[in-house]
Amino acid sequence: MTETDARAVLLMRSCEQAALFGADDAAWAGREARQQLGAVAPPATWLARRAHLGLSRLAERQPALRPALQAVRAPPRAALAALLLAGALGFGLLGDGLGQTHQVNLLAMPLLGLLAWNLVVVLLVAVQALRPRSASLGHGAGAAVARLGAWLARHTPGRSTWPAPARDALARFSADWLRHSQQLQAARGRCWLHAAAALLAGGAVVALYARGLVFDYRAGWDSTFLQPAQVGAVLQGLLGPASALAGLPLPDATALASLRLASGGGENAAPWIHRWALTLGLAAVLPRLLLAGWSWRTARRLAADLPLPDAPDLQRLLDSCSAAPRPVAVLPYSYRLDAARQAAVGPALATWLGAGLQCAVQPTLALGDEDRLPHWLPAVFARLPASDASQPAPLLVLLFALTATPERESHGAVVQALVQALAAAPAPRPQLRVAVDMAGYRQRLAGPDGDERLAQRRAAWEALLLGLGVVPGFIELATPAGRP
Incomplete structure (x- = not known):
């Protein structure tokens, strides 16, 4: 994705989040981009064309925004x-x-x-x-x-x-x-x-x-x-x-x-x-x-060739235009999943990341085993289905449990180790997502202060992961449907 396309995609995303675009306009931009590019166009190319079309329509409807929209989409000046x-x-x-x-x-x-x-x-x-x-x-x-x-x-x-x-x-x-x-x-x-x-x-x-x-x-x-x-x-x-x-x-x-x-x-x-x-x-x-x-x-x-912003909402858009299932390797960290929770992983991640996921739960990585990652990751990626430029890159979901107290020395260390390992991985480079399962901690809570304690623990996890540059997703594996 070129620099100009990446700016357009991010600006389109911000305009959608600020409700400057309605659902009908966004759907029109996606359909028109697909018609112009054809069904075999790579998802990233489709996303960029969708952004340019949507911003052009916004500039027509709101002339006051036209100078700003043109400025942020123009090539940098020297x-x-x-x-x-x-x-x-x-x-x-x-x-x-x-x-x-x-x-x-x-x-x-x-x-x-x-x-x-x-x-x-x-x-x-x-x-x-x-x-x-x-x-x-x-x-x-x-x-x-x-x-x-x-x-x-x-x-x-x-x-x-x-x-x-x-x-x-x-x-x-x-x-x-x-x-x-x-x-x-x-x-x-x-x-x-x-x-x-x-x-x-x-x-x-x-x-x-x-x-x-x-x-x-x-x-x-x-x-x-x-x-x-x-x-x-x-x-x-x-x-x-x-x-x-x-x-x-x-x-x-x-x-x-x-x-x-x-x-x-x-x-x-x-x-x-x-x-x-x-x-x-x-x-x-x-x-x-x-x-x-x-x-x-x-x-x-x-x-x-600026990498596509690694954001769940953009990834859901890409997945929506891809017919192929997206391979997902789920790595629980210091957290053993029984059969019921393993069965709930797929629906929970689909609620958070979008449909079309092909999940494979990996053996649990024990606390303090971050050094095993360089040996563990190549074998996991080799088992994932091969993908090309027309398909989304595979996902690696690091799964934590909210029942654990977040610690930079252990939980933060495994996140940093994965970030460094994935940065050195060959293309198509898997993308990292970090999920935190709230179901077990919610079941432990009792009394009138349960929601407050849940919010406090969730805030502690957010503070740790956001400090590492990772936006977490909070899911629940107790039911077939997860919560974003």
Whole structure:
């Protein structure tokens, strides 16, 4: 699904949730999309066409919303990126990398700060690349994204003329889109920042030669604590690779002693400008351009194939247009199901996730056995029916019992282990759902405070799972029908 299609799907979803669409309009959009695409179109393509058709009809019926609907569906603009890049290049060209005077202190050049900054950033990027990445936003980051989305919605031009449902829909869409496209936006941001850093360093190199053409710079050094041999070691570490590559050997300790500025020494700065230009090119411009290119490639890939938002309501829509049953592997965690509860799993999940599920209850995973997941998952997925791009991806439902007290060290750990394992699974990648069975806990409750205690335990589970970026579904396995 492309970036534009994903934005349209999320905006359509927000408009439906805010009751801007009636059931008849939504049904019309689905039928019209199916007629245009044909019966063999992939479900994701159908969902995107349905969203575009529905939003076009909404724009016709409510002209006041047309500018906002067009803006959120339009491709991203590059004006901000162009302004950032132009500013970085201009700052590099106008900056004075050699210093304010025509005497260049080799140990105190402003270029030292530019070089150190780029080396630190490249090192941090390398360290970050070696660290495992979380597949979802944390609870605090998710709340921050929601607040940013609400702020953007409040400052949309023409908002005051919209009806209340339209304002709610745009606020919900802004938060959903920022949350769903975080990897895409992060890749674009990294691309712009790395490109800006490369232009800043490149502009500084051009400025070195431009000033060297019209001014006579003398290079030397001064230090209270360092002696010529120590200065030579420092310069060898900073400029040694570039000096060897350019065939400009660094002066020895005797020659460096004659370059003390305090003693009236110094030499023409041209060789040092060449060394610094090549050093900046190797340590700043080149790695930043490579990082910018890698981030640009990542952003292009995500923009062309952005994963479908993993939400139960969208999945129900996809399932409704697919004739093939959707395979579901149900993994109870620290919870043994008797025959009656196993028989109730299918109807309960159908009530929550929609019809057309082919459920297979797996052996219970014992408390503390999260380490077994890497060995357990491949065998489970191998038993699931094969699916292609025209069918929904299989589901893995992690089943908890409300009778258990939610604990981050155990229940949270198994959720995080599954998220990481599924992120590395081959396509079509199974999608994770987390269900909590309330039936056993409800049966234990007695007295007038039963509903209150049930609500408190449910809130505790919601707090844990939402903090992990997972929206839980609460079902009941005591009856053939589950409760959403």
